[in-house]
Amino acid sequence: MFExxxxxxxxxxxxxxxxxxxxxxxxxxxxxxxxxxxxxGVFYCCRNALPYMIRQKSGAIINIGSMWGEVGxxxxxxxxxxxxxxxxxTKALAKEVAPSGVRVNCIAPGVVMTDMMSDFDDTTIxxxxxxxxxxxxxxxxxxxxxxxxxxxxxxxxxxxxxxxVNGGFII
Numbered sequence: 001m002f003e004x005x006x007x008x009x010x011x012x013x014x015x016x017x018x019x020x021x022x023x024x025x026x027x028x029x030x031x032x033x034x035x036x037x038x039x040x041g042v043f044y045c046c047r048n049a050l051p052y053m054i055r056q057k058s059g060a061i062i063n064i065g066s067m068w069g070e071v072g073x074x075x076x077x078x079x080x081x082x083x084x085x086x087x088x089x090t091k092a093l094a095k096e097v098a099p100s101g102v103r104v105n106c107i108a109p110g111v112v113m114t115d116m117m118s119d120f121d122d123t124t125i126x127x128x129x130x131x132x133x134x135x136x137x138x139x140x141x142x143x144x145x146x147x148x149x150x151x152x153x154x155x156x157x158x159x160x161x162x163x164x165v166n167g168g169f170i171i
Contacts, residue, residue: 008052010151013042013063013086018079018116031078038082042089046104050097057101060151063090064143065108065162067170083108087162094160103159105150110166112138133168 017037019030042063053059068076069083087106094104111117111128117137120128129137146165149155164170 007056008049009059011045011049011053011059011061012147012151013045013061015041016064016066016083016116018076020075020119022075023077026078034078035082035085038079039085039089042086046089046093050102053102054097054100059102060155061090061093061102061104062147062150063087063104063106065090065106067108067110067164067166070108070162070164071170090162091160098159103150103155105155105158105160106162107143107146107150108162108164108166108170109143110138110164110169112140112143114140131169132166133171136167138165138167 015037017034019034021030046061046063049059049061053061063086065086066079066083068080069085069087072080072084087108090104090106097104110132117125125137129135142165146163150158150163
């Protein structure tokens with residue numbers, strides 16, 4: 001997969017899907033699809049990038065989890081479980097590859113205005129802003145800044161951590 005570029009310095013696993021429904025209404029296909037995109041995707045991308053990072057004795061992997069992976073969300077059990085898996089994968093992999101000079105961290109965003117919010121009405125979005133201590137929802141740029149930090153030499157002594165970028169929603 002990475003043969004053309006020769007080295008891999010940073011891998012950002014940012015894929016994610018979600019849907020809201022009661023646990024008892026989640027179908028087998030919805031469960032498998034959510035776990036497949038949100039957790040299996042991280043596994044396969046890490047597995048493909050790591051040989052290059054280990055060989056060069058450096059690299060940074062940044063996985064995008066969710067605050068719901070830390071605390072769970074009602075009516076999003078499949079999403080919460082998949083993102084909790086990403087957090088667990090991050091911690092375990094960080095311990096495994098740290099001796100090879102590879103850092104693995106996770107960002108757990110809060111509510112961020114992306115396409116995943118398209119099903120929410122204006123009233124719900126305002127309520128979510130009100131629930132966020134900083135009084136606003138996150139932006140993709142907020143998450144990108146955290147990724148940039150974790151990929152940089154400024155984070156050279158950080159591995160196995162989950163950075164909450166959630167405006168104080170989860171304190």
